[in-house]
Amino acid sequence: MRRRLDQGDLSAEELLESHLKQRNQWNDTLRAVSRIVKPEGGEGPLAGIPITIKASIGLDAVCVARLRQAGAVVIGQTNVPAMLMNWETESEEFGITRNPWDFSRTAGGSSGGEAAAIASCMSAGGMGSDGGGSIRLPAGLTGICGLKPTPGRVPGAGHVPAIGHPGGLLGVVGPMARTVEDVSLLYQVVSGHSDRDPFSAPVPEMKGELRVWEAPIEELPWDEIFAVWEFFFLRVNAHAIGVPLERTREYLETPEPSIGEMLAIFARRDRLRTWCLEWMVEYPVFALPNPGFGAWKLGEFPGVRAMRPLVLANLLGLPALAVPQGFDENGMPLSVQLVGRPWHEAQLLETGMKLEQERGPYPLAPIARGE
Secondary structure, X not given: OHHHHHHOXXXXXXXXXXXXXXXXXXXXXXXXXXXXXXXXXXXXXXXXXXXXXXXXXXXXXXXXXXXXHOOOEEEEEEOOOHHHOOOXXXXXOOEEOEEOOEEEEEOOOOOHHHHHHHHOOOOOEEEEEEOOOOOHHHHHHHOOEEEEOOOOOOOOOOEOOOOOOOHHHHOEEEEEEOOHHHHHHHHHHHOXXXXXXXXXXXXXXXXXXXXXXXXXXXXXXXXXXXXXXXXXXXXXXXXXXXXOOOOOHHHHHOOOOOHHHHHHHHHHHHHHHHHHHHHOOOOOEEEEEOOOOOOOEOOOOOXXXXXXXXXXXXXXXXXXXXXXXXXXXXXXXXXXXXXXXXXXXXXXXXXXXXXXXXXXXXXXOHHXXXX
């Protein structure tokens, strides 16, 4: 998109108008953009590019300030489920977010509004957040791309709830767009150290060989990875929230974690991370399902355990990139996630762009094609 603007194939005014037209035509149906923001442009590498921001990320967040300083035009904030604790997107205030490929199916969650806005061309890209697949799952179900970075690579300051220990150990903010190239453009703007993020560190970009290793992923201790992630994301957060939500209600019936239990779980997480990083010396970039099936019918969530391929990157602090690949038997997008070593986002993004080149252009959702 940046290239088309620079080459003069498209003006900034035309780009903004086309996305606003899509929003005006389809937002009542999709329920993607929950708050409209007056467009204000600027100069910089993102000048003229209309973006949206997940509603859990404040417009005063570090990443949003960086996007605006780079010239991006923020045109709205997007729908999220209550407390972000769902893999579908529905809010009391704004309703159910629907998939642009099939209105009877989910756009995923919790960045479902963001994914639906981008996939329907209401927005050229934007920011989501991910504590249990919440960038990658909606991206995968709607046929777009999304990057879950290493914790601290993209400042999470300004996200609500705050990204910090203990439950926030898993969460990050990251860019979403229709192509890996556009995700990379956004990432270059929003990444970098900030004193406002407790996980932030001035670590340089790490690169490596641009290929995906055929890793024996069955060797990974999936049951233990899921159990430890489940403790942090569902049990700890359930007690921190204190309100019985659809996905956390059962965890409120368990005792609130003790300090001793918390320390023991942190130790288990550290052992798993060490084991996995040693394993990744041989397999530094590998592919996982994202999540392994297409979007389900609204209200037919297949269960939290079906999200197991997504949680490894959250629990172990690894970057992961969602890239669309093919379709299921219902014509819904399928996706793969590339997982890399900490701080190797540049390697993942370059590998993802190579994968895109080999795959060829991925189709837009029918409503984005004017069908």
